[in-house]
Amino acid sequence: MLGFAQLFASRLVKALAILIAIVVMNFFLVHAAPGDPAMVMAGEAGAADEKFVAQLREQFGLNRPLYEQLATYVGKIAQGDLGFSYRQQRPVWSILAERLPATLILTLTAFALALAAGVALGTLAAITVGTWADSAITVVALLAYATPIYWIGLMMSLLFSIQLGWLPAFGYETIGAGYTGLAHAADVAQHLVLPVVTLALFYMAGYARLTRASMLEVRGQDFVKTAKAKGLTPTRVVTRHILRNAILPVITVAGIQAGQLVGGSILIETVFAWPGIGRLAFEAVLQRDYQVLLGIFLVTSVMVILFNILTDILYGLVDPRIQAAR
């Protein structure tokens, strides 16, 4: 267990170094983009004379040398201050804090669903390989993978909310209904169904294919023969021996995708008018709202790093060889 704590500590230190590098890179990335934030802000404010622009530059430190701006930026980040959105007249952190839960609840639910359904379907396909069930699963997975995600989203809301009227078509909650407690949770859950299923379908297809391929590969390995020679039941051979080994590559891929989910739900959030980080990012780009954009970059980077550490730990728990190799 000592080795485990050591592994965790070393990953945290590495993560911190990566985070600092990301903060610095984000800063330069935004500054490399064409366009002058002072001009934009002046435009937003409706007055664009030279004097006002110069005053804005002075106020936000935009006339200082780049390295000084960088130092100020990094210093502020270290204090937990993500800056102030001039456009929205609010601190960036409070904007993010408002949007983040909606995105997290959407993406994490979709992720869990995709992983569970994907692994289950992949396993089913692998143990029935060559039969109609396998073909059906493969075709469904291929369709889900190949169809554009927004199109699936639109079709689903057309069918389930407009034609059948079973589920709300968009939004996070019923506006103005004023639900509280359990009623509120149920309301949000209802709104969740369509976007979650749409997002999950896409990722599920990938996990199903990966699980199937991995299971078929592991199935041919010697230790599976050993397990069968012990007289174990087919179920036990599949769950204890094949699946446990086959799941390793799935964990690797899922870990990479889990980090991207947070930033990668822009399309879904747009289609279903979901008030999350994805849509916020989209708006911030259009409005050249640099402070918000930088904040989003930072938050999504932290998510990616966090999920990578989680994956590493999970992998270390599942595969004892990993800890030894470090």
Added chain:
Amino acid sequence: MTTPLLDVRGLSIALPPGADRPLAVDNLTFTLNPNEILCVVGESGSGKSMTAHAMMGLLPHPHVRVSAGSLLFKGRDVLTMPEAEQRSLRGGRIAMVFQEPMTALNPLMRVGRQIGESLREHTSLPAAGRRARVVELLDQVGLPNPAELADAYPFRLSGGQRQRVMIAMALACQPDILIADEPTTALDVTTQKQILDLIRAIQAERHMGLMFITHDFGVVAEIAHRVAVMRHGKLVEYGAASDVLNRPQHPYTRQLIASVPHYIEHRADHAKSGPALLVAEKVRKVFHVGGGLFKKSKTVVAGDDLSLTIHPGETVGLVGESGSGKSTLGRSIVGLIKPDSGRILFEGTDLLSLDRKGFRPYRRAVQMVFQDPYASLNPRHTIGDIVAQGPVAFGENRAAALTRARELLAMVGLDGSAADRYPHEFSGGQRQRVGIARALAMEPKLLVADEPVSALDVSVQGQVLELLDDIRKRLGLAMLFITHDLRIAAQVCDTIAVMRRGKIVEMGTAREVFTHPRDAYTRSLLDAIPGKGWEIPADLRHGPAGPRTVEASA
């Protein structure tokens, strides 16, 4: 006469359409009695493993299936039993040990639990009882600290230890029949001896019927009561061990026994002439394993203070068990690995002092033949290209190089059309011939052959060794022959260097080393060769010049 434990009658196993033959096993009949060791001998593809798999219900269903015959266990046909009943036999009454200890255990499960699974399936023991039994079993197969070892993952154990775990697993439910499918083939010779002794002792103690599948007549001579020889799915000879070993009747059995390398034979001493071709002086190589930002890497000394000399025309054998560092030295000489210190002098030039450019001419002069003929040829290139690539890289005209490649392929015994075909169209022995032709295309002065025949069947082994010997004589090549098999080294080498744990413990002429080994380790290696007590029948023995020609069997 007691009823046999196992009675196989007219067993046929059908292969899917498109396979190289319709039946993997063809009308096979034999019996296995209690307290008997039956050795099933044959080369790869002879159907010996298929037979065992059929017994265990492990055939790759539905492509391969039993098409005729019966498999009677204590008088009841296993093949017609309901699946649940078959499962209770598997691992319960009939247990099996496999060839590859490195891959036969689930890498993610503690070994104790893997053994316990078998008990869980076939007995009503509670968890604590199972645990106690597992520890007892691990102790019985001679593993140290069984209680601790039960909680280890397989990757912590060596090959020999894993094979012991496999045996413990097979013995868990006190089976009547133990099937061992080449259980020692992947192991070093000294470990092989230990495992053979263990299997034999356990068999005698429990009066089990043991079906031992092997390709090695040395092992057969060591343990068998009765022998069944299989070829292309058919039983060609079946009888008491002493009869089959000493008075083989079938031509195929005679051929197999004739190609068994025998360590009594060794060459006349090589007359060393002129200056040394290659001198290795105090070569040292340390590998750093693992390590990272916060952890120091572990160091593994693969070679230390390694010195040897090769004269023109001489074949030097480098013998040792896996991990002894013999390949490290071979690769250092070819320039694939850079040693940390020491000198490697080729015709007086220190190869290690040269930079990449300076070393380049010597790449031609020292060529290597690799162990695995399946993995060492690029599957996307034609054989002709593979052979010609080296000379072309050294500026030879492509057309000339291809013509030369055809000549070389003819020289190694492949016909002219081989040049236009791809590696997958050839058998293992033929691929190894291509590997040799490829090395020869560079017109080397020294050939480093790293286990060139250990992946091949015994009769093919003989042919490839003969080819190497023929080439050596014709071209006057010097050779560094790396092998773990002392019997082969005895046949092929003038001089033998024995390696252990990164050091050369003994070096001398083959005659000296084999007749008067000085080092205790060499003696233990010689002692571990299976089948020492058995003399190949006189009419099948051949002279000390090398293995006799064996007709192609594949």
